[in-house]
Amino acid sequence: MRVVKDAEERKSEILDVAEQLFGTRGFDNTSTNDILQEVGIARGTLYYHFKSKEDILDAMIDRMTGRLIGKASDIVADKTMPVLQRLTAMMLALNVSDDLGCEIMAQVHKPQNALMHQKMQERLLTQVNPLVTSLIEEGITQGICQTDYPEEAAEMALLYSNTTFDALAEYGGKERQKKIMAFIYNLERLLGMERGSLLDVILPIFQETAQ
Amino acid sequence: MRVVKDAEERKSEILDVAEQLFGTRGFDNTSTNDILQEVGIARGTLYYHFKSKEDILDAMIDRMTGRLIGKASDIVADKTMPVLQRLTAMMLALNVSDDLGCEIMAQVHKPQNALMHQKMQERLLTQVNPLVTSLIEEGITQGICQTDYPEEAAEMALLYSNTTFDALAEYGGKERQKKIMAFIYNLERLLGMERGSLLDVILPIFQETAQ
DNA sequence: GTGCAACCGACAGATTGTCGGTTGTTATGT
DNA sequence: ACATAACAACCGACAATCTGTCGGTTGCAC
Numbered sequence: 087m088r089v090v091k092d093a094e095e096r097k098s099e100i101l102d103v104a105e106q107l108f109g110t111r112g113f114d115n116t117s118t119n120d121i122l123q124e125v126g127i128a129r130g131t132l133y134y135h136f137k138s139k140e141d142i143l144d145a146m147i148d149r150m151t152g153r154l155i156g157k158a159s160d161i162v163a164d165k166t167m168p169v170l171q172r173l174t175a176m177m178l179a180l181n182v183s184d185d186l187g188c189e190i191m192a193q194v195h196k197p198q199n200a201l202m203h204q205k206m207q208e209r210l211l212t213q214v215n216p217l218v219t220s221l222i223e224e225g226i227t228q229g230i231c232q233t234d235y236p237e238e239a240a241e242m243a244l245l246y247s248n249t250t251f252d253a254l255a256e257y258g259g260k261e262r263q264k265k266i267m268a269f270i271y272n273l274e275r276l277l278g279m280e281r282g283s284l285l286d287v288i289l290p291i292f293q294e295t296a297q
Numbered sequence: 298m299r300v301v302k303d304a305e306e307r308k309s310e311i312l313d314v315a316e317q318l319f320g321t322r323g324f325d326n327t328s329t330n331d332i333l334q335e336v337g338i339a340r341g342t343l344y345y346h347f348k349s350k351e352d353i354l355d356a357m358i359d360r361m362t363g364r365l366i367g368k369a370s371d372i373v374a375d376k377t378m379p380v381l382q383r384l385t386a387m388m389l390a391l392n393v394s395d396d397l398g399c400e401i402m403a404q405v406h407k408p409q410n411a412l413m414h415q416k417m418q419e420r421l422l423t424q425v426n427p428l429v430t431s432l433i434e435e436g437i438t439q440g441i442c443q444t445d446y447p448e449e450a451a452e453m454a455l456l457y458s459n460t461t462f463d464a465l466a467e468y469g470g471k472e473r474q475k476k477i478m479a480f481i482y483n484l485e486r487l488l489g490m491e492r493g494s495l496l497d498v499i500l501p502i503f504q505e506t507a508q
Numbered sequence: 509g510t511g512c513a514a515c516c517g518a519c520a521g522a523t524t525g526t527c528g529g530t531t532g533t534t535a536t537g538t
Numbered sequence: 539a540c541a542t543a544a545c546a547a548c549c550g551a552c553a554a555t556c557t558g559t560c561g562g563t564t565g566c567a568c
Contacts, residue, residue, distance in 0.1 A: 090533075093546080268448075272453055275487055299564065301514055
């Protein structure tokens with residue numbers, strides 16, 4: 087018995103499965119057969135909706151980054167929070183897996199998923215950069231930060247936070263603590279902040295989150 | 298007529314071809330057939346020397362990073378150069394393709410070569426980091442820089458330089474000039490240097506190199 | 509002339525993307 | 539209300555390619 091569905095719904099189903107499989111096994115270690123079997127459709131159907139396996143990956147990444155960007159935008163827009171708190175919350179939202187179907191984030195940073203990781207990183211960097219930049223500029227007008235190049239500082243901050251969060255997963259105890267302190271220290275310098283101003287904001291968040 | 302060669306020599310031949318093909322077409326778009334045809338050996342021979350396609354990639358990256366690390370070490374050890382000059386020269390050596398068979402570096406940063414890029418980046422970061430750290434510490438004793446976390450600052454500097462050099466290839470004119478200035482500015486801040494101290498060192502080098 | 513490292517190429521197994529054809533749904537005309 | 543035309547969604551066999559294996563061969567060194 088053949089089941090017909092709206093194209094968008096099917097696509098979404100396929101992306102759900104792709105997200106799950108790519109996330110756990112990696113892109114290269116997931117065959118298109120795995121996907122279409124899991125979805126319960128035939129080969130032709132898969133290629134009716136997507137023109138190639140990589141096309142699936144791209145669509146999946148689009149959807150995922152879309153979610154993340156949305157979350158980040160919400161945080162930035164929430165003017166009830168102080169600037170630095172928003173900045174921190176945003177970096178966490180981008181890097182730590184939580185509620186929404188973003189449990190992949192943890193897997194994405196595996197060596198096996200280089201392609202996925204890079205594509206996502208690139209997307210995120212370009213799309214989130216304006217948000218971070220605006221936050222920094224807001225901080226400057228408030229006299230909290232100071233820099234001649236907000237945009238580039240934002241880029242560097244994002245880059246560094248990504249790598250650090252990646253690495254943090256591997257550390258524990260003392261070493262971890264040091265990495266966090268260094269992260270804060272460097273960020274403060276980069277954004278031209280008073281020594282210690284980020285510390286009070288970040289540390290409590292770190293303690294409660296991320297094990 | 299069958300040609301027998303010393304294992305190391307054959308391996309080297311294979312890596313030469315792999316370097317060329319992976320570099321230009323990317324890892325995924327190069328088949329093992331492409332390689333063995335170009336080298337002029339049979340399928341079995343390829344798999345006699347390497348246990349998988351990825352094994353070839355790893356070996357190739359080893360060889361390549363080895364070369365780069367060697368170059369970087371030489372620069373760091375050259376005490377006749379001032380610290381900042383050595384630092385700059387090193388970052389250039391790692392990112393700009395020149396003489397030696399490193400013309401790949403330009404290709405490595407393509408989206409198609411994500412795996413290669415990541416593997417290389419990871420290797421380079423971990424191996425070069427101690428060198429940069431020692432340079433920074435040298436700078437600190439000389440009173441040129443100042444930071445509480447030399448190692449992490451080194452990591453951040455490397456990361457940032459990599460990304461910036463990547464991106465720089467795409468820019469030109471005004472935008473490029475701004476990126477360079479921001480790069481210098483951020484690096485100075487990160488390493489706790491006097492404003493402008495890197496400028497005099499980097500700018501001349503940039504003008505002559507890298508178009 | 510023996511032993512072994514280097515080499516060969518046919519082959520199995522798996523994977524991606526294509527294509528002609530099928531089915532269900534929806535719109536249209538009577 | 540009913541036939542039917544048109545089209546979107548779906549199917550599965552198939553071609554083409556690719557990776558890794560394996561039994562067997564060849565040339566060199568001792």
